Amino acid sequence: MRFKVNLQAVDERIPLGNRFMICSLIKNAIQNGDKDLFNEIYLYEDKKNKRIKDFTFSIYLNDFEVTENYVEVKGDLSVTISTPNYNLGIAIYNGLLKIKTFEYKDYKLEVKHVALLKEGKVNSDLIRCKTLSPIFIRDRDGKGIDINDDKYEDALNYICNIYLQTYRGIGLKERLKFTPINMKKVVVKEEISGFKASTGKKFIFIDSYKGLFNLEGDVDDLQILLEAGVGYRRSEGFGLIDLM
Known part of the structure; x- marks a missing residue:
């Protein structure tokens, strides 16, 4: 929806x-x-x-x-x-x-x-997408991963698998393949409750990416991710995508 x-x-x-x-x-x-x-x-x-x-x-x-x-x-x-x-x-x-x-x-x-709004329908195991809000992928220490790093796709699969497991009881049916087409790094400045108390800094800076990319995987997985978003901090305004 x-x-x-x-x-x-x-x-x-x-x-x-x-x-x-x-x-x-x-x-x-x-x-x-x-x-x-x-x-x-x-x-x-x-x-x-x-x-x-x-x-x-x-x-x-x-x-x-x-x-x-x-x-x-x-x-x-x-x-x-x-x-x-x-x-x-x-x-x-x-x-x-x-x-x-x-x-x-x-x-x-x-x-x-x-x-x-009219929702997009996934009809193929390969979709071309655009970001409506930037995608944030991080390592275990919370640091953003560069989109050209080999670990980026692994971390994307990790968080999407956890989300799907939580949402429907079953994780990814197939590994996701992420291919950047025209992605640009954006640093998002956010004020998060508790962050200042623990770090002494008012704002947190989040390294994320926006633009065009291909995503390949199981059709059902892709449909849910299209609706739920991809990556970390989705419910904080990251990872919303749409079909091209």
Whole structure:
């Protein structure tokens, strides 16, 4: 299930690390749309649940300027949300329809419109894709792996296998083959709760990649990954892809 949310920054500004603002919006939407599902996803024995989430998203800004302390947005911003989990998609969709304005720290968003999007259908074991949000692949120490490193494809297979195992009880049916076509490195700046306390730094910098690539594997695997996203930090606005 895939849909687009059109938003407006009430004060014409959003935080530099705006992915976590959208994470908070989606979390609020799930709580509004299905409280039982929210508790299942985000809580475990009354504590924060770190389970892998079944959604990803991308942010598109129109008419914006990055300043030292925030992003000035004079136009609308749109968020594309995708999930292979129909019940979760319905919860997010219905929850967003109930939200008129949303406050995050000192920022405020107005929900203008929510619309369903046509989903791509995988019909081949080889698909050409484009990123809608950058893909983040890391090593065991949390460091981003260069896309030309032989370990990149291994790490991609590792995290996709873990996700599929969590989602459906079965991991990858076939090993994925990742072939970059026109990929560009992007360094994403994000403000993450707890990161400053543990490192003394306000922002974390995430080495990721965007562009065009081929992905080869089992058709069913590819379909789910198209809907769920690929790589690490998917539920934080990384790894959303679309068919070319």
